[in-house]
Amino acid sequence: MAEYEACIMGICATIERKIKMLEVYGDSALVIYQLKGEWETRDPKLIDYRKLVLELVKEFEDITFHYLPRDENQMTDALATLASMIKVNKQEDVKPIRMSIYETPAHCYNIGEGKEKEDHPWYHDILQYVKNRKYSDQASKNDKRTLRRLAIDYILDGEILYKRRKDQVLLRCVDAVEAKKILKEVHEDVCGTHANGFTIAK
Template sequence: MGIRAAIECKIKVLEVYGDSALVIYQLKGEWETRDPKLVDYRKLVLELVKEFEDITFCYLPRNENQMVDALATLASMIKVNKQEDVKPIQMSIYETPAHCYDIEEKEEKDDHPWYHDILQYVKNREYPDQASENDKRTLRRLAIDYVLDGEILYKRRKDQVLLKCVDAVEAKKILKEVHEGICGTHANGFTMARQIMRFGYYWSSMEGDCVNYAKRCHKCQIYGDKIHVPPSLLHVMTSP
């Protein structure tokens, strides 16, 4: 189709680029054409070649043929009306490559984590603003199970093991690494919560977040066991 379009435009000198090494080298005569389907195709192209004064066929690897992909994308976005003429697409080529700025994502940080009030009480014995007496009493009761080491707050378990308190940003990273990281086993939510606690981390909504993360995992939904299938009948096997 491209060669015929060039003939209609009365082009006499043409350079043809293709990403199929088989077709290009067969048209150049360097490779022998054995496929019956390609024999007729080659004959047709050689008949059209006679309309040009000079024509060359060049092989272009597919990874370097980005212009064709861009033109194909533009062609798929344009709706052509047969009754109207198609306006030509003007393209300009820059001699120097365009540069783009690599914007580094700023490290996310939770400025007000879930343990903020507990940290302020354990560190400075300060209560939140507009806290009632009941809120202060609840905060004192919760703070008994927390230990401050420098700037890091730890949760003390019943077996006196200290778990590092993490914010929402760190919790997302831990969930992803434990569930589908290098050593991740795509475990269910409750197993994930126990694994995270064994690794020494803790946050208040850990168990619920683990369950929700496992439910949203795409691979778990595809490759997981089908637990909602109807039960199969059990066949009694008698010993010989």
């Protein structure tokens, strides 16, 4: 029940922030597979919890549930470590932990041309893993776990790396130089049209 309660609290917090697209990662196979409809919910205590979650799901335009084993969940490990470091007296007020939310995924901040190291594109480590199952020499145990999880969504066609979206559309990975060239062609030359932002993005 605790796993369902945590899931409900997280989804409610997301609804309050008016977020409409959500990916839920949980380390309870029971909860995740029941919510995905792959496992039956037989325990009478859990049926009401599942119904409540399915009602909350209607608030989203798109929501998906993913099972993530506990040993691969870095965020949970980090929060558990942080919690173990804090000593709280019952008489004291517990101050909330402040978290920053970025509009763009963190790895996108590393795509700048000046930040690409040694002529390697931002996706170099993913490419090497998908191609040869190799890690960089500096990769820690956590880095290797993260890389394995990221690589699931990437496929290699010859020498070209693609990221597979949820709708199975393949997105070609490009480095900073290629990205600039593509943007230039979109705004000039063949595609030189005054289209709206949404059309250009597509």
